[in-house]
Amino acid sequence: MPELPEVEGVVRALQPVVSEKVIRHVQVSKTICTSINQGKACIIKGMDPEIFSDALVNMTIREVKRRSKYIFFYLEKGDKNYVLVNHLGMTGAWFHVHSLKEITENKFQKHIHIVLTFEQDEFLVYADIRRFGELRLLHSIDEYPPLLEIAPEPFLEEALPYFLTKSKLPKYANKPVKEVIMDGHVIAGCGNIYATESLFRMKIHPSRKISRISDKRKKELFQTIVSILQESIDAGGSSISDYRNINGEAGGMQDRLQMYGKKACPICHTNTKQMVISGRNSVYCPKCQH
Known part of the structure; x- marks a missing residue:
């Protein structure tokens, strides 16, 4: 699933090529x-698909943000x-092309679901293999309350104290640390990949209860998460399976991951173990993480 760095990469690529463009047709x-x-x-x-399509025609895209x-x-x-609010789900991807034939990967070509036409021979295409992504057309984000409940962006000054305060609430006290840091109400944008990497670098077992971690360690963990998220943004995100930028190119962060998807620990060479936390498969080193 695309996480914060991958979505940031998509937004940075979209902004210069779609800003001030007028949507002439929607398929x-x-x-x-x-x-x-x-x-x-x-x-x-x-919204009904026909109403959705009719509403978008002749709209001007002023800005794209994450x-x-x-x-x-x-x-x-x-x-x-x-x-227009978009979540990429597990396999969503945007492509800015001048012909649909430019989408060369068959798995995306077969699953094109939205085509926005700007002018002749210029398209913004949304493909989604598993169709878990979503598009919502709103007058404002206030119309969709879940958007108002997201934690502050992790790069903002208020994000750390917000995390520390949230982590001490009774509802989180007995939850595994990994589940807590993947909760968008606690930290925005940190999913399975970057939670796995951050806990490994901090040598924290993913199932340890958040209440058993000191404030000092929580601060260090938060700073590690922010550092890894920024590292991934700089590397173009992680293309584990289906993430692509708007030109169909893969990111480079997957080559820097130390624990996610690994069979052995890069430090002690012990075979990694797996467990399910909050419905997600968690890989960890049984020797280094405790």
Whole structure:
């Protein structure tokens, strides 16, 4: 699943190529329409696909921003403002192309679900292999309360004290540290990959209860998370399986990961172990992490 660094990479690539572009036509896949008609939510959320398409036509994209793992397209039509909120889910990807044939990977080509046409031969394409991503067209983010509950961006000054305060709440006290740091209400944008890496670098077992970690260690853990997130942004994100930037290129952070997906510890060479925490597979070194 794309995490904060991967989404940041998409936003940085999108901003210069789509800003001030006018959406002239919107094409929605038959898969989306059929699923929604059968009562199954599929990518376009909270709105009929036809209404969604008609509403977007002639909107101007003013700006693209990231909030946690979400992409916000700020739009304008006449004197009204809108925001198109996108979560990439497990396998969502945007492509800026001049022909759909430029999307060369078959797994994405087969799963194109939204095509926004700007002018002739210029398209912004949303592909999603597993269709867990979502698009919501809102007048403002206030219309979707979960967006208001996300923790501060980890790079902001208030993020650390927010994390420390949240981590001491009774609802989190007996939870594994990994579950807590992957909770977007506690730290924004830290998912399985970067939680795994941060805990390994701090030599903390992923199942240790957050209440058993001192404030000093929590601060160090938070700073490690921020450092790894920034390192990944600089490296273009992690392309473990399906993450691509808008030109179809993979990131480079996967080559720097020390624990995620590893069979042996790079420090002590002990075979790694796995356990499930909060529904996610957690890899750790049984010797180094305690």
